[in-house]
Amino acid sequence: MTAIDPTAHLTAEQIEELGRELDAIRDEVIASRGEKDAAYIRTVISAQRKLELVSRGVLLFSFFPPAWLLGTAGLSVAKIMDNMEIGHNILHGQWDWMRDPKIHSTTWEWDHVSPADQWKHSHNELHHTYTNVIGKDNDLGYGIMRVDEDQKWHPFHLGQPLWNFLNACFFEYGIAAYDLELGKNLHKRRRNTPEFRARAKAVGRKIRKQVLKDYVIHPLLSGPSFLTTLAATFTANLVRNIWTHSVIMCGHFPEGVQTFERRSIKGETRGQWYLRQMMGSANISGSRAMHFMTGNLSHQIEHHLFPDLPSNRYAEVAVKVRALFEKYELEYVTGPLPKQVFSAWRKVFRLSLPNKKPKVDAPDRDQELVAA
Amino acid sequence: MTSAALRSRAWKLLEMVTTPLLPSDYLDLVSPLRAGADLRGRIEAVHPETADAATIVIRPGRGWRGHTAGQYVRIGADVDGRRLWRAYSITSPTNRQDGRVTITVKAIPDGKVSNHLVRRAKPGTLVQLDQPTGDFVLPEAKPAKVLYLTAGSGITPVMGMLRDIDFDDVVMVHSAPQPQDVIFRNELHDLVAAKKLRLTEVHTDTDGVLDIARLDELVPDWAERETWACGPAGLLDAAEEFWSERGVRERLHTERFRPGIVAAGDGGEVTFSATGKTVEADGATPLLDIGEEAGVLMPSGCRMGICFGCVTPLKAGAVRDLRTGEITEAEPGVLIQTCVSAAAGPCDIER
Numbered sequence: 001m002t003a004i005d006p007t008a009h010l011t012a013e014q015i016e017e018l019g020r021e022l023d024a025i026r027d028e029v030i031a032s033r034g035e036k037d038a039a040y041i042r043t044v045i046s047a048q049r050k051l052e053l054v055s056r057g058v059l060l061f062s063f064f065p066p067a068w069l070l071g072t073a074g075l076s077v078a079k080i081m082d083n084m085e086i087g088h089n090i091l092h093g094q095w096d097w098m099r100d101p102k103i104h105s106t107t108w109e110w111d112h113v114s115p116a117d118q119w120k121h122s123h124n125e126l127h128h129t130y131t132n133v134i135g136k137d138n139d140l141g142y143g144i145m146r147v148d149e150d151q152k153w154h155p156f157h158l159g160q161p162l163w164n165f166l167n168a169c170f171f172e173y174g175i176a177a178y179d180l181e182l183g184k185n186l187h188k189r190r191r192n193t194p195e196f197r198a199r200a201k202a203v204g205r206k207i208r209k210q211v212l213k214d215y216v217i218h219p220l221l222s223g224p225s226f227l228t229t230l231a232a233t234f235t236a237n238l239v240r241n242i243w244t245h246s247v248i249m250c251g252h253f254p255e256g257v258q259t260f261e262r263r264s265i266k267g268e269t270r271g272q273w274y275l276r277q278m279m280g281s282a283n284i285s286g287s288r289a290m291h292f293m294t295g296n297l298s299h300q301i302e303h304h305l306f307p308d309l310p311s312n313r314y315a316e317v318a319v320k321v322r323a324l325f326e327k328y329e330l331e332y333v334t335g336p337l338p339k340q341v342f343s344a345w346r347k348v349f350r351l352s353l354p355n356k357k358p359k360v361d362a363p364d365r366d367q368e369l370v371a372a
Numbered sequence: 373m374t375s376a377a378l379r380s381r382a383w384k385l386l387e388m389v390t391t392p393l394l395p396s397d398y399l400d401l402v403s404p405l406r407a408g409a410d411l412r413g414r415i416e417a418v419h420p421e422t423a424d425a426a427t428i429v430i431r432p433g434r435g436w437r438g439h440t441a442g443q444y445v446r447i448g449a450d451v452d453g454r455r456l457w458r459a460y461s462i463t464s465p466t467n468r469q470d471g472r473v474t475i476t477v478k479a480i481p482d483g484k485v486s487n488h489l490v491r492r493a494k495p496g497t498l499v500q501l502d503q504p505t506g507d508f509v510l511p512e513a514k515p516a517k518v519l520y521l522t523a524g525s526g527i528t529p530v531m532g533m534l535r536d537i538d539f540d541d542v543v544m545v546h547s548a549p550q551p552q553d554v555i556f557r558n559e560l561h562d563l564v565a566a567k568k569l570r571l572t573e574v575h576t577d578t579d580g581v582l583d584i585a586r587l588d589e590l591v592p593d594w595a596e597r598e599t600w601a602c603g604p605a606g607l608l609d610a611a612e613e614f615w616s617e618r619g620v621r622e623r624l625h626t627e628r629f630r631p632g633i634v635a636a637g638d639g640g641e642v643t644f645s646a647t648g649k650t651v652e653a654d655g656a657t658p659l660l661d662i663g664e665e666a667g668v669l670m671p672s673g674c675r676m677g678i679c680f681g682c683v684t685p686l687k688a689g690a691v692r693d694l695r696t697g698e699i700t701e702a703e704p705g706v707l708i709q710t711c712v713s714a715a716a717g718p719c720d721i722e723r
Contacts, residue, residue, distance in 0.1 A: 035452050038450060049393075096667045096669065098453055098455060102397075106668075109393075209388070209392070210391070212388060217389055218389070
């Protein structure tokens with residue numbers, strides 16, 4: 001929550017007009033989805049599978065250092081592709097329109113310890129609906145960090161740079177715990193509900209399978225390369241975790257991104273919902289390769305406006321969305337990856353300390369949006 | 373340990389290697405037509421038959437179990453990136469040496485799949501297949517006298533039979549707008565020349581639609597013949613009435629490509645409980661379309677109520693059969709065909 005509302009200059013009519021213009025952009029993409037898009041995701045999936053196969057093959061000889069390097073690099077990229085451009089986007093239903101049961105949000109499972117259906121609930125339903133609403137969107141700080149001046153400070157927050165670093169290293173486990181709402185469930189003694197136990201069991205099963213594959217089966221298959229393959233898969237998982245964590249931090253944490261109060265979303269219109277997504281997200285600028293490796297989450301603003309449009313179309317959508325930002329005089333938060341990562345980390349450090357001047361009289365956004 | 377048990381244990385191990393994917397996800401990259409894979413076929417050639425019909429030559433996967441002449445196969449083709457399933461009669465003989473099968477498709481106006489297959493399908497493309505099915509087939513014992521009553525693309529299952537079996541006495545009455553619209557015309561005329569077939573062509577552009585009463589004159593002994601009829605609903609309705617009136621209804625076998633859909637009312641809120649989606653549905657749109665529009669992965673098949681490829685549990689509420697108007701209410705174990713059922717009030721579909 002910023003003291004000055006950056007959308008205060010917009011009238012209610014303007015906000016609804018903005019919503020209609022965004023709907024038109026969305027409709028245009030939906031009407032033009034077709035063969036080329038389908039070919040795109042199939043090509044990416046096939047390339048990812050081949051890269052993973054070849055990398056695992058190379059790692060069978062990982063006692064030989066160049067093979068270790070090559071295999072580890074390949075496997076890291078394959079895991080990133082699986083999680084980002086493929087898994088994240090398929091699980092959003094971006095490719096459901098193809099009606100291919102093998103590439104569908106209801107059947108897809110990814111190389112990640114959080115089972116797809118649990119992740120879909122916490123991410124697609126909670127985070128994407130309540131984007132950046134403090135107390136509703138747990139993605140804000142993942143329940144372990146203070147990310148806004150208006151959040152109450154606690155001595156626990158002194159350690160948040162360390163928690164954030166550990167979370168980055170073991171990000172997939174962090175996400176699994178987060179999807180389970182582990183903290184809340186352990187605190188409130190809700191862990192004994194059969195519903196929670198079933199979900200915890202599903203996570204346990206997934207972790208067992210993933211760990212067995214990466215740290216037992218593949219090293220065993222490598223025979224004399226057992227230890228080096230083990231180190232390689234560990235490294236690939238670490239690289240994937242740090243990369244995805246960094247990309248995701250850039251989506252909502254950098255300076256300039258707005259957060260919202262719970263009461264501000266009461267009775268929110270479509271235009272206001274769009275506006276919240278626009279002000280609550282940030283992009284990463286860069287090359288096509290960069291966009292690909294982030295699963296096009298570098299187009300986070302566009303993704304939050306249209307979470308179910310195919311990711312390969314965000315780049316063209318971004319041009320039109322950016323023009324709307326300019327038209328309505330709103331700040332389009334974007335920047336190169338290092339700058340955005342630095343900005344997000346600086347915030348993590350800054351907010352680990354209590355505020356010098358806690359903001360007491362934050363304006364009521366809802367009032368302003370309607371009254372303006 | 374038996375070899376089957378060994379194999380299944382080896383497969384389990386392989387699944388641990390590939391988790392969360394399956395070994396077949398990788399094998400599909402190199403060998404999509406192998407035994408054990410989901411049934412698919414590869415289009416090898418597309419031969420034009422008429423201005424708007426073409427024969428598609430397909431090499432089916434190893435799991436293909438073969439067909440009986442007159443049966444159809446459901447094909448899932450990716451049209452503009454979207455997988456659409458339709459049923460087509462198989463036109464190749466059952467003993468084709470190279471193991472390929474053919475379907476012959478007539479492009480119907482606004483037909484997404486038929487136009488795609490006739491005009492745009494490229495050799496090398498994979499299509500999804502189901503095992504062939506359908507009971508529009510000959511009996512085990514070859515009938516002595518046969519009549520085929522066909523119109524338009526209704527000739528396709530019959531061509532499968534003619535190519536498969538040498539009949540002693542077979543007559544065909546076939547309707548098409550003009551001579552050049554008759555699919556397989558050269559081949560039919562070759563059969564006539566070889567005295568293997570007696571053929572009457574009705575050209576509806578000049579002769580008008582076939583008046584079924586003309587059969588008495590065209591094929592005087594029609595009532596003695598075992599008859600297979602395939603074509604538009606109008607022709608089949610007329611034939612069924614004609615055969616019934618003469619008391620020989622059991623001699624007539626029909627195949628309908630599209631059901632006559634009756635107008636229905638009601639509609640309501642449809643919940644797809646497995647995916648948690650809820651949408652408003654009118655009383656005339658099939659639940660299959662409603663679900664697909666809402667992004668639910670709906671199993672589908674012929675889309676005309678014949679293949680049961682779309683059956684889904686109805687967990688609550690009621691649906692109306694669009695063909696008969698019949699109402700089905702939810703009960704444990706009740707399955708509905710979503711392609712010919714519409715919401716009759718609020719209902720819950722397990723998808």
